[in-house]
Amino acid sequence: MDANTSQLLELIRPFKGQTGATIPVLQAIQTNVGYLPPESFALIEQEMGIPASKAYGVATFYAQFRTTPVGKHLIKVCDGTACHVKGAVNILTAIRDYLHLADADTTEDRVFTVQVVACLGCCSLAPVMMVGETTYGSLSLEKTREILDSYRAGEV
Amino acid sequence: MDKTTILVGYASCGIAAGAREVRALLEAKVAENGAAAVVKQTGCLGVCYDEPIVEVHDAKGRWVYRKVNERKAERIFAEHVLGGRPVEGFLFHELSASGREPSHYVLKRQERIALANSGVIDPECIDDYLAKDGYQALRKVLTTMTRDEALQVVIDSGLRGRGGAGFPTGQKWSFCKKTPGTEKYLVCNADEGDPGAFMDRNLLEGDPHAVLEGMAIAAYVIGASHGYVYARAEYPLAIRRLRIAIDQMRQRGFLGEKILGTDFAFDIKLKEGAGAFVCGEETALFASIEGERGMPRIRPPFPAEAGLWGKPTNNNNVETYANVPWIIRHGAAAYRAFGTEKSAGTKVFSLAGKIERGGLVEVPMGIPLRDVIFDIGGGIPKKKAFKAVQMGGPSGGCLPASLLDTPVDYESITATGAIMGSGGMVVMDEHTCMVEVARFFLGFTQRESCGKCTFCRLGTLRMLEVLDRICEGEGRQGDIEELQELASQIKGASLCGLGQTAPNPVLTTLKYFREEYEAHIRDKRCPAGVCKPLITFHIKADDCSGCGACKKACPSDCITGAKGEPHEIALDDCIKCGSCRDVCPTGAVYTR
Numbered sequence: 088m089d090a091n092t093s094q095l096l097e098l099i100r101p102f103k104g105q106t107g108a109t110i111p112v113l114q115a116i117q118t119n120v121g122y123l124p125p126e127s128f129a130l131i132e133q134e135m136g137i138p139a140s141k142a143y144g145v146a147t148f149y150a151q152f153r154t155t156p157v158g159k160h161l162i163k164v165c166d167g168t169a170c171h172v173k174g175a176v177n178i179l180t181a182i183r184d185y186l187h188l189a190d191a192d193t194t195e196d197r198v199f200t201v202q203v204v205a206c207l208g209c210c211s212l213a214p215v216m217m218v219g220e221t222t223y224g225s226l227s228l229e230k231t232r233e234i235l236d237s238y239r240a241g242e243v
Numbered sequence: 244m245d246k247t248t249i250l251v252g253y254a255s256c257g258i259a260a261g262a263r264e265v266r267a268l269l270e271a272k273v274a275e276n277g278a279a280a281v282v283k284q285t286g287c288l289g290v291c292y293d294e295p296i297v298e299v300h301d302a303k304g305r306w307v308y309r310k311v312n313e314r315k316a317e318r319i320f321a322e323h324v325l326g327g328r329p330v331e332g333f334l335f336h337e338l339s340a341s342g343r344e345p346s347h348y349v350l351k352r353q354e355r356i357a358l359a360n361s362g363v364i365d366p367e368c369i370d371d372y373l374a375k376d377g378y379q380a381l382r383k384v385l386t387t388m389t390r391d392e393a394l395q396v397v398i399d400s401g402l403r404g405r406g407g408a409g410f411p412t413g414q415k416w417s418f419c420k421k422t423p424g425t426e427k428y429l430v431c432n433a434d435e436g437d438p439g440a441f442m443d444r445n446l447l448e449g450d451p452h453a454v455l456e457g458m459a460i461a462a463y464v465i466g467a468s469h470g471y472v473y474a475r476a477e478y479p480l481a482i483r484r485l486r487i488a489i490d491q492m493r494q495r496g497f498l499g500e501k502i503l504g505t506d507f508a509f510d511i512k513l514k515e516g517a518g519a520f521v522c523g524e525e526t527a528l529f530a531s532i533e534g535e536r537g538m539p540r541i542r543p544p545f546p547a548e549a550g551l552w553g554k555p556t557n558n559n560n561v562e563t564y565a566n567v568p569w570i571i572r573h574g575a576a577a578y579r580a581f582g583t584e585k586s587a588g589t590k591v592f593s594l595a596g597k598i599e600r601g602g603l604v605e606v607p608m609g610i611p612l613r614d615v616i617f618d619i620g621g622g623i624p625k626k627k628a629f630k631a632v633q634m635g636g637p638s639g640g641c642l643p644a645s646l647l648d649t650p651v652d653y654e655s656i657t658a659t660g661a662i663m664g665s666g667g668m669v670v671m672d673e674h675t676c677m678v679e680v681a682r683f684f685l686g687f688t689q690r691e692s693c694g695k696c697t698f699c700r701l702g703t704l705r706m707l708e709v710l711d712r713i714c715e716g717e718g719r720q721g722d723i724e725e726l727q728e729l730a731s732q733i734k735g736a737s738l739c740g741l742g743q744t745a746p747n748p749v750l751t752t753l754k755y756f757r758e759e760y761e762a763h764i765r766d767k768r769c770p771a772g773v774c775k776p777l778i779t780f781h782i783k784a785d786d787c788s789g790c791g792a793c794k795k796a797c798p799s800d801c802i803t804g805a806k807g808e809p810h811e812i813a814l815d816d817c818i819k820c821g822s823c824r825d826v827c828p829t830g831a832v833y834t835r
C-alpha cells in the first residue's frame with residue numbers, strides 16, 4: 088500500500104494544535120498506512136510545527152515504529168523471558184527457515200514480515216507468537232509450521 | 244435464579260488458548276435453541292494453564308470447566324445448560340453457590356484483593372463492578388472523609404508501590420499533596436515492561452474499574468485534576484477495556500466536574516506507549532506522554548515537585564491503585580492482617596516458564612517462595628529438577644533451590660540480590676543455562692538503554708560481548724572479573740534504574756551459579772546443554788525404547804532407527820534445537 092500525501096494530511100490534521108501529540112500522530116499514520124512513509128515527517132512539520140528531525144528522532148527511538156513497509160501478515164515472535172526459556176529462539180529459527188528469510192525480515196512476495204518482540208503478556212502459554220491480531224500459544228515447531236501453512240494456504 | 248449464566252474467560256491468555264471459538268459456539272447455541280441462558284465474558288481467573296475456562300452458574304451453583312474446546316463446549320451446552328446435568332469429567336472444581344469459596348487447592352492458598360473481580364465480573368460492564376461494591380470507596384472518600392483522613396488510611400495500611408521499588412504509597416501521596424500548586428497530575432504506570440510478567444495486563448483486562456477508582460481516590464487526596472494512564476502498546480485488549488471503562492465512568496458521573504455531587508473534578512486520559520522498556524521509568528514515562536523520546540530526567544526535582552509538564556505529579560503502578568478501593572472499604576487494619584510487618588497485604592505474582600501451572604496468583608506477602616512455586620504452581624513439569632526462579636525481570640536476579648524458603652517480601656528478596664520487582668516469576672529447570680539467561684537479559688537491557696548515560700549505553704554492550712564470547716565457547720580467563728568490574732561501573736554511573744540494575748542478572752547468576760560460568764570458560768562445556776557451540780546431542784541406547792517420538796519431532800530429519808530399536812542422531816545434520824530431548828518419554832536424549 089502506498090500512501091499519498093492527501094491520505095497522510097488527513098491523518099495528521101486532527102492532531103493539529105494538540106500538545107504531546109507526536110507519538111499519537113505517528114501511531115495514527117502507522118495504524119492506517121502500515122508504516123511511516125518518509126514524507127510523513129515533513130508533513131508533520133508543515134502541519135503541526137514539530138520539526139521533522141524531532142518527529143524522526145521519536146519514531147526511531149520507539150520499537151513500535153517502522154519506516155519501511157511490512158508484509159501482509161506481520162508475525163510477532165515473542166522472545167521475552169518466559170518464551171526464551173521455553174525455546175523461542177528455535178521457534179524463530181523455524182519460522183525464518185520456513186519463510187526462506189536470510190537477512191531480510193520480509194518475504195520477497197511481501198506476504199510475511201517477521202518481528203521479534205519482548206513479551207506479549209501471555210507468558211503462561213509460552214512460547215507465543217502473534218500473526219496479525221491473533222495470538223498463538225504453547226507453540227511447538229510442528230504447531231508453528233502448521234499455523235504458517237494455514238496462512239500460506241490462504242494466499243493461493 | 245432464573246437464567247443460567249455462562250461465563251467465558253476472555254482475557255488475552257484465554258483468547259490465545261481458543262476462547263474466541265468457544266464463546267462464538269456457545270453464543271450461537273444459546274440463540275439457536277432459545278435457551279434461558281446468557282453468555283458473558285469475564286477476565287482471567289489466573290489459571291492460565293487450564294484455559295479456556297467456562298463457568299456455568301445455574302440454580303444449583305457454579306461450575307468451572309477447564310480446557311474447554313468447541314467439542315467440550317457443545318457437550319456442556321447440551322448436557323448442563325439444557326439438560327441440567329454438569330459434565331463431571333470436564334470440571335475444574337466446584338464453587339459453592341454462596342460466593343467464591345473455591346475448594347480447589349490452587350485457589351486455596353490465595354487471598355484475592357487486587358484480583359477479587361478478575362475472572363468473576365464482565366470487565367466491560369460497569370454495573371457488574373458496581374454490584375461488587377464498585378465506586379463505594381470513592382463515594383465514601385468524597386462524601387465522608389477529608390483528604391487527610393483518606394491519606395491516613397492509606398499510610399496506615401502499609402501499602403507499598405507494586406511497580407518494583409516498593410516505596411510506601413501513602414508517603415508518596417503525602418509529598419505530592421504537600422506541594423503547593425493548583426495544577427497537579429496523577430499518572431498510572433501501565434507500561435509493564437518486565438518481559439515475562441503479566442499481572443498488570445490481567446488486572447486491566449479483568450477489572451479496569453478498580454484501577455480507575457483507585458486513581459480517582461488518589462487524585463482526591465493529592466488534589467490532582469488531570470489523570471493519565473500510560474499503557475503498553477502490546478496490550479490492545481487492555482487498552483480497549485480501559486477506554487470503555489473510562490467512558491462508562493464519565494457517563495455515570497465518576498469522572499468530570501462535580502463528581503458524585505461534590506466539588507471534586509477529575510478526568511483521565513489514556514496514552515498508548517510505543518514500545519520502549521525505559522518508559523516504565525517514571526521520568527521517562529512523563530517525557531513520553533509529553534511526546535518526547537522516553538529519556539529519564541535528573542532528580543531532583545522529584546516528580547512530586549515537578550513531574551509531568553513540569554507540574555507536581557504522583558505516579559503509581561496499576562496494582563498499587565487496584566488495592567486502594569479495597570483498603571478504603573475495609574480499612575487499614577484489615578489490609579494489614581495480610582502480609583508481614585514491613586510488607587503488608589497481598590501481592591500478585593505471575594508464574595511462567597518451566598512450571599506446571601502457569602498463571603496468576605495473589606498471596607499474602609511473606610509466604611515462602613517454595614509454596615508459590617510448588618504448592619500453588621505445581622512445580623516443574625516432566626519431573627525435571629528445579630534450577631532457579633527469576634524475579635524482578637531485567638533488574639532482578641535468579642534465585643537457586645537453596646533459597647526456596649525465602650519469604651516473598653520486599654526486604655527478604657532484596658537481601659538475596661534479586662528484587663521483588665513487579666511480581667514476575669519465571670521458573671527455570673535443569674535445561675536452562677544460567678550464563679545464557681544472563682546474556683539474554685543483558686541483550687535486552689543493552690537494546691533498551693536509551694543511550695543517555697555512557698556506562699549504560701556502552702558498558703552493557705561490553706558486558707554483552709563478554710557473555711556472547713563465553714556462550715560461544717571462546718571465554719577467557721579473567722572474563723568473570725571483567726564482568727564484575729563492568730557491573731560495578733555501570734551501577735555507579737547510570738542515571739536511572741535501568742542502568743543501575745542492568746548488571747543484576749549477571750551478578751546473581753555469578754553469585755549462585757559461578758561453576759556454570761567456569762564450566763563454559765575453562766572446560767568449554769555447557770552443563771545445561773543449551774549453548775549450541777558447546778554441545779552435541781546423543782541418545783543413550785540403553786534408555787531408548789524406540790518409540791519414535793524424537794524422530795517425529797526432529798525438524799531436520801536427522802534421527803534414524805527402527806520401531807522398538809534404539810535410535811541415533813546424525814550429528815552432521817543436527818541443528819541442536821533440543822526438540823528430541825523435549826519429547827523423549829524416557830529421558831534417553833542427552834548432551835555432551
Ligand SMILES: Cc1cc2nc3c(=O)[nH]c(=O)nc-3n(C[C@H](O)[C@H](O)[C@H](O)COP(=O)(O)O)c2cc1C
Nearest residue numbers: 404405406432435436523524525559560563740741
Ligand atoms: C527501567 C525501569 C523500568 C520500569 N518499569 C516499570 C513498569 O513497567 N511499571 C511500573 O509500574 N513501574 C516501573 N518502573 C518503576 C517506576 O519508575 C516507578 O517507580 C513506579 O511506577 C512507581 O509506582 P509504585 O510506587 O506504585 O510502585 C520502572 C523503573 C525503571 C528504572
Ligand code: FES
Nearest residue numbers: 165167170207210
Ligand atoms: S515472555 Fe513471551 S509472552 Fe511474555
